Amino acid sequence: MSDGSPLRHDGVTIACSVCGKSFPSSGRRTYCSDACRASAYRRRRDVGIIPPAAVSRSQPRREITVYVCDSCGERSLGEQRCSECHTFMTRVGIGGYCPSCEEPIAVIDLLEEEVPQARK
Incomplete structure (x- = not known):
């Protein structure tokens, strides 16, 4: 069933664990940007805190x-x-x-x- 192409390209690109965007692999880097890295830190830090009520931008408030x-x-x-x-x-x-x-x-x-x- 395999057509010869690899299932993953971890040597070339990996997916950001916050936004899912693919980016080139470099060292131990796991996030595509500093903004995603900061967002992941805030999520880890705020575990147990009630998240703010958010409304999608497409819905009239x-x-x-x-x-x-x-x-x-x-x-x-x-x-x-x-x-x-x-x-x-x-x-x-x-x-x-x-x-x-x-x-x-x-x-x-x-x-x-x-x-x-x-x-x-």
Whole structure:
């Protein structure tokens, strides 16, 4: 079944363990760039820490963002203007509807701590 070509080219190129991109083999190097090396270090260092809530760039964020009115305290999911006060509301963070009470709730409310925003 073999056509004579090698299954792997570790002597020529190897795959980065972070991004999967192939790069030329050089010494004991296991990452394609310093950015991937730093990313791997941060992953090892942050084991056990809750990862930040991240949303893909292709998905609109407004639809899944919870807002709160500074005047009356009403919350809304995806709507930036308060239906009671007709003023713009403040963003709380990424969230959705609570399954038990059907009220908008943000991830930060569930974790009770600050969630770092993903890099853009």
